[in-house]
Amino acid sequence: MLTRRPSDILPSEITPKSVFLNRREFMAGAAGSLLLAGEAAAALKGNPSPLSTKDSPNSLKEITTYNNYYEFGTDKSDPAENAGALKTRPWTIVVEGEAGKARTYSIDDLLKVAALEERIYRLRCVEGWSMVIPWVGIPLASLLKQVEPTSKAKFVSFETLKDPKQMPGQQSRVLEWPYREGLRIDEAMHPLTILAVGLYGEVLPNQNGAPVRLVVPWKYGFKSIKSIVKIRLQETQPATSWNLSAPNEYGFYSNVNPSVDHPRWSQAKERRIGDILKRPTLPFNGYGEQVAGLYKGMDLRKFF
Ligand SMILES: Nc1nc2c(c(=O)[nH]1)N[C@H]1C(S)=C(S)[C@@H](COP(=O)(O)O)O[C@H]1N2
Numbered sequence: 540m541l542t543r544r545p546s547d548i549l550p551s552e553i554t555p556k557s558v559f560l561n562r563r564e565f566m567a568g569a570a571g572s573l574l575l576a577g578e579a580a581a582a583l584k585g586n587p588s589p590l591s592t593k594d595s596p597n598s599l600k601e602i603t604t605y606n607n608y609y610e611f612g613t614d615k616s617d618p619a620e621n622a623g624a625l626k627t628r629p630w631t632i633v634v635e636g637e638a639g640k641a642r643t644y645s646i647d648d649l650l651k652v653a654a655l656e657e658r659i660y661r662l663r664c665v666e667g668w669s670m671v672i673p674w675v676g677i678p679l680a681s682l683l684k685q686v687e688p689t690s691k692a693k694f695v696s697f698e699t700l701k702d703p704k705q706m707p708g709q710q711s712r713v714l715e716w717p718y719r720e721g722l723r724i725d726e727a728m729h730p731l732t733i734l735a736v737g738l739y740g741e742v743l744p745n746q747n748g749a750p751v752r753l754v755v756p757w758k759y760g761f762k763s764i765k766s767i768v769k770i771r772l773q774e775t776q777p778a779t780s781w782n783l784s785a786p787n788e789y790g791f792y793s794n795v796n797p798s799v800d801h802p803r804w805s806q807a808k809e810r811r812i813g814d815i816l817k818r819p820t821l822p823f824n825g826y827g828e829q830v831a832g833l834y835k836g837m838d839l840r841k842f843f
């Protein structure tokens with residue numbers, strides 16, 4: 540029999556949403572600013588975005604129990620079991636580097652950068668599965684514009700929290716820590732790229748990268764870095780965790796591409812979690828119309 544520890548059960552499963560948010564905000568209040576429950580609830584309800592896919596979303600249970608988050612273990616079930624204890628408030632994100640107005644944001648500051656939007660996106664993992672997730676977030680471009688990138692800002696690098704006490708997976712050398720990712724500036728500024736702070740209209744569950752994670756829907760899932768503490772505008776292409784660990788398997792671009800195989804398996808098909816049969820994988824994960832232009836003239840076999 541499968542039993543769940545209390546920390547595995549989402550507060551939203553046992554408590555009405557308003558009470559759940561009230562308690563979350565009350566606990567946050569003990570450490571920082573106290574928000575009214577009503578304000579917090581409204582803050583996470585995103586306006587529906589025209590950029591959403593029409594595919595029907597996976598269930599909250601699927602989205603929160605089948606995860607990749609190596610800081611909390613390498614099995615798909617590990618993050619749901621182990622990430623609950625991560626302290627996500629107070630939390631700050633440094634936005635620095637080639638920026639006229641570099642600054643540090645608290646999560647509450649971040650929620651004020653732009654109106655929240657609900658974006659239903661397909662997420663394609665390099666291991667051959669996919670999910671459809673109703674994120675709540677803000678366009679990354681809104682945040683970057685606020686810090687005023689200089690003309691030298693050609694790339695953006697991202698870092699996850701490094702705290703082996705709270706993130707036991709970091710005590711193993713399975714990856715170089717902290718988890719690192721990067722985008723070219725035009726990819727980072729693209730309207731499809733978001734910083735997610737919630738899903739299904741609620742606070743982001745820890746296993747999905749609370750309190751804030753990147754979502755880049757035309758790239759393999761590992762680009763969508765969780766629990767971000769640092770964003771850096773820079774002139775040179777950043778090092779990324781998966782590229783450092785296996786450069787022949789994971790390139791910098793990592794665009795979903797059914798015609799470029801991973802060295803150990805084909806990327807032509809994927810299994811949507813919950814389905815039995817596989818479906819063909821689409822170039823750029825189905826977002827080609829919006830993003831193919833970013834890569835015009837590039838050999839995507841070389842820049843994989
Ligand atoms: N910090 C961090 N971010 C991460 C990962 C990770 O191990 N650590 N895994 C990545 C991978 S491989 C995938 S497929 C997605 C999974 O996101 P999800 O669990 O919310 O579906 O998170 C990405 N972000």
Ligand SMILES: [Mo]
Binds near residue numbers: 663666761
């Ligand atoms: Mo992944």
